[in-house]
Amino acid sequence: MKTKDLAAALVGVVALTATIGRAADPLPSWNDGPAKQSILTFVEKVTKAGSPDFVPAPERIATFDNDGTLWCEKPLPVQLFFALDRVKELAPKHPEWKTQEPLASILKGDLKGAMAGGERAILELFLATHAGMTTDEFEKIVRDWTATAKHPKYKEAFTACVYQPMLELLAFLRANGFKNFIVSGGGIEFMRPWAEKVYGIPPEQVVGSSITTQFEIRDGKPVLIRLPELNFNDDKGGKPVGINQHIGRRPICAFGNSDGDLQMLQYTGAGSGARFCLYVHHDDVEREYAYDRKDPLAKLDQGLDEAVAKGWTVVSMKNDWKRIFAFGAK
């Protein structure tokens, strides 16, 4: 190699290091590649003073799906494990459940039969197990459950089965003046009790599905009672609605893993100025699970096509992530 070539090569290496490195790598669990680079490029161009794509800090809104995007949603969404445990606990007080679907099938151990009723069955299960107490009582129930319940495959707390690369991404965005929000089809009050500790996302930055609550004075104390009635379904077209309702600004970046997130990504991507949309693609059957176009609960089909058509980032968990989970992290 001639001296001139060596010098050119060195300049190239230095430039690359300056882009990806910047003192310490903010995304150490991400392999170098187009996915990681697309994140770094986006964050740099919206935060660098004088950049044509600069976005003032208050407008740096990032929205994240939860199930399958921030934590593991297989073999079942975590909230479903919670609901099933609640059924067992509450069943002795509800003899009528023995003849009432989907609860009857669940009590017989026939989960597949219970789920045959589709979304309606899941809603019935949630209303039966998530209502009838005050919001404070429900928070304690969630706290107690998450403190002991374990993932059936990894034998770790569900709240430890969160994706280490996504924790790094949350921290990286926060360090760059972004405000991170969860926008999940899951229950808002099911996520809030632990989201701050696990993700650094405070309760007021959690958006999710909810049941109706009602203000009452009980025994002289003002309380909010959880009623067995759906208030808001924060999924699919509900995600942009929930974003507008809670945040009141269009996100500049959004992160999901299924068709249930597609409308959130479309809404985010359609804003003016620089935008960033990312899908986490579950293609790592060895370290986690592999599912996409045909999954019954978390299908990624239309979203995958649209990501390709629109140039959104698609993260291959298998190739783009050095490690998957936070548990065991040093």
Added chain:
Amino acid sequence: MKTKDLAAALVGVVALTATIGRAADPLPSWNDGPAKQSILTFVEKVTKAGSPDFVPAPERIATFDNDGTLWCEKPLPVQLFFALDRVKELAPKHPEWKTQEPLASILKGDLKGAMAGGERAILELFLATHAGMTTDEFEKIVRDWTATAKHPKYKEAFTACVYQPMLELLAFLRANGFKNFIVSGGGIEFMRPWAEKVYGIPPEQVVGSSITTQFEIRDGKPVLIRLPELNFNDDKGGKPVGINQHIGRRPICAFGNSDGDLQMLQYTGAGSGARFCLYVHHDDVEREYAYDRKDPLAKLDQGLDEAVAKGWTVVSMKNDWKRIFAFGAK
């Protein structure tokens, strides 16, 4: 005066100055007195490291009613002026309004007749004038209106008819690590376009009443359409519900001016640890308006009794505030 007495007096003055003064007075538009002192005492005890009442910054949630608490709500709530102007603007396209109450009476200039229908009439008026466009279009309509509309008595922009002492209070709390939220019966999308500039409260910290929105792809663009249907009434018992839904934490202090705020103050006051509840009492007929127990739209009756019974702070606008409005502020 003996030297010893003089020294004792000086110590007293110094202590008082340390409490109220602290370099510059953070609440210069507040007269010294129990109301101002109650605020300073509360903020000091929840923020001082080692205080038995210390509250970590993320839990320092403050909620403020808007109409009559942060800005003037007389002779009519500002959003009602907005709706009336919208009726005039839209009427040519709606010949059917000529026979449809409350719009028919409004078009005849008979506001009293229109309001005879009570809350239902006001809701009909809002649904007729606040729906049928995208959220982006509505935001522009609100921005354009607030840029030109003026208060009939003060001849200033409505957004200038905000209370200077409350602006100072918002800034004082913010400087002490509090997160300020608006929790108003008014429309969430009517407040967000100007709340950040006027109050320093970003859109995601505004909670209010809302109509239903729906996600659609129109001409290839994802939009949210505002439908003529009430989604949430953020008033009275709705305020704690809205707080729980949006914030997910119980406030440690709350500020209102009518019975519509009572449940918010009850809910706030019932939390454990130090709490602070405050009513702004409109008793200054010369500089603003005087109204309380018998007001048809913003009654302060049960709230006034409960404030006395529970030792909440009641601010006399006449006696506790040196100046009322932000307009003309130097």
